[in-house]
Amino acid sequence: MKKLIFFLLLPLLAVAVYIVFIYVSANFEKNRTYYFPQIETYLKVYNPPFSKYGYVIFSKERVFSFSENIDFVRIYKSETSSVGFIFNPLENKKIYVVDEWDNTVINQSIFCIEKINRKDTTFFEQENIAGANTQILKPKYFEFYIEGYLQSVLYIDYDIGDSPIKAEPIK
Numbered sequence: 001m002k003k004l005i006f007f008l009l010l011p012l013l014a015v016a017v018y019i020v021f022i023y024v025s026a027n028f029e030k031n032r033t034y035y036f037p038q039i040e041t042y043l044k045v046y047n048p049p050f051s052k053y054g055y056v057i058f059s060k061e062r063v064f065s066f067s068e069n070i071d072f073v074r075i076y077k078s079e080t081s082s083v084g085f086i087f088n089p090l091e092n093k094k095i096y097v098v099d100e101w102d103n104t105v106i107n108q109s110i111f112c113i114e115k116i117n118r119k120d121t122t123f124f125e126q127e128n129i130a131g132a133n134t135q136i137l138k139p140k141y142f143e144f145y146i147e148g149y150l151q152s153v154l155y156i157d158y159d160i161g162d163s164p165i166k167a168e169p170i171k
Contacts, residue, residue, distance in 0.1 A: 031046055031047075032044070032047075033169055034167050034168075036142070036167075038142045040060065040092055042060070042064065043144070047150045051077075053076055054077050054149075055075070056075060068107065070109050070110075071108055071109045071113060073104050073106055074105040075146065075150060081103050081149075083098065083103065083145060084097070084145040085098075094113075097113060097116070098118050099115060124136060124137055142157065143155065145164075154166055
């Protein structure tokens with residue numbers, strides 16, 4: 001009888017441990033802050049668990065929180081969503097959003113945030129790479145992009161050479 005109770009409680013215990021693990025890992029992943037010295041801007045990726053939207057929050061200050069009075073871009077979370085953010089270091093209060101699938105909603109406060117197309121010749125030039133016409137970011141601009149359920153933050157910096165580079169959150 002004791003063995004039967006043990007074997008009935010063991011799967012229940014395993015499921016409980018799994019649920020606690022998922023809950024804890026989701027909470028640790030929900031806020032990550034990055035600093036990009038090229039544009040002197042902090043970026044926070046707020047990824048609320050069990051929500052179909054995540055948020056990219058911008059600030060010039062290190063300490064900031066999520067509210068309606070800040071600059072953010074709401075992004076629909078999916079495996080295929082990839083949203084780019086372009087900055088001109090000389091105009092560091094302007095943010096250009098490249099969203100090919102229209103998965104974003106913009107909230108502006110301090111920054112001027114504008115949606116653009118990847119075919120915009122102000123920011124991109126066309127190059128023929130391996131027989132395909134590809135839009136390449138002009139060297140005077142800085143771009144980072146977020147993809148894969150808002151889990152990956154990558155950036156392009158032509159001064160470094162290797163691009164794209166995976167951004168590391170600050171502690």
